[in-house]
Amino acid sequence: MTVHARCVWIALLALSASATAQVSVTSDAALNSQYQWRGITTTNRPVLQPDVIVAFPLRKVTVTSGVWASLEGGRYDNAERDISENGGEHAGLAEYDLFVEAGVPAKRAALTFGATTYSFPNTLGTTSAANTLEVYAKAAFDAPFAPSLAVWHDVRKVRGVYAEVGVSHELGRFKVGALSGWNLGQSVGDGDALGYFAKRGFTHADFSAGTSFGVGLVSVAPALHVVLGNDHNTHAATPTRHSTSKIWVGSTLTWSRVFGRRVSNGAGAGAAAAAAATQHESASK
DSSP, rough: OOOOHHHHHHHHHHHHHTTSSSSSEEEEEEEEEEETTEEEEEEOEEEEEEEEEEEEEETTTEEEEEEEEEESOOOOOOOTTTOOOOTTSSSSSEEEEEEEEHHHHHHHHEEEEEEEEBOOSSSSSSOOGGOOOEEEEEEEESSSSSOOOEEEOSSSSSOOEEEEEEEEEEEEEEEEEEEEEEESSSTTTTSOOOSSBBBSEEEEEEEEEEEEEEETTTTEEEEEEEEEEGGGGGGGTTEEOSSEEEEEEEEEEEEEEEESOOOOOSSOHHHHHHHHHHHHHHHOO
16 A cells, blocks of 8 residues: 555545534635745746645544645746756646644643645656655644754655744734754765655744635635745855845635534644644745
8 A cells, every 4th residue: 555545545544534513625726826845946937736635523533634735826847947856847736735633732732643645746856756744743733933943854865854943923914934944864865765855954944924804605715924044055046146045926815614413522634634734835835
């Protein structure tokens, strides 16, 4: 059974076991000016990044599973201007990820443990040779400035660790945030001749500001990000230009609905799905 099939099978088993409980389904569609992943420019032109997420309580644990994708808005094949995840081969799907995780409430913190696959159905650019699997753990603390810590361990290809430390704060209808990325073993040469960063240590900082508002049955969340790169591999802005600072903007449409009877387990399925969507985009993307 493939890694993808295992993730889907686990999610289906959990769903069937919790068929009578409250189930939340969330769908997002993010239109971003570019695709930044851990401070690295993956695609420097507009991308559409949708996801579908299902969350439900299982005793005192909230189980969440979903699929996320990145679609390029055109054939980005200009050798001097374009960075394209699929090598400028075509418009459309360049990556899809599956994930399943368990959220556990703790005293003054929310803990999450999960696994995510990364798949690249491309013949150019980032190909299936880079397909991999990461397991991760996250902690979000109930404290001033909402500090958070997330750690990912690649267990298939690079076999190294990456971590992020973040804070955020709400100012009226706006939310500002900052995070720092840390390479603890995902450098080029750390795994099967693959790797993402040039050296170990501090990789980049990401400063963000955003807001959200409702329009009919959906919410709209525009955001601005400023990325300051430290690792050399985070400096590429185009194939011919490098910069230690990059700016990207995006807007996410979100629709969510809860089905089934309401249960009390210390964590709401709807809130868990929304948190999972945000964390997966920030973590993985």
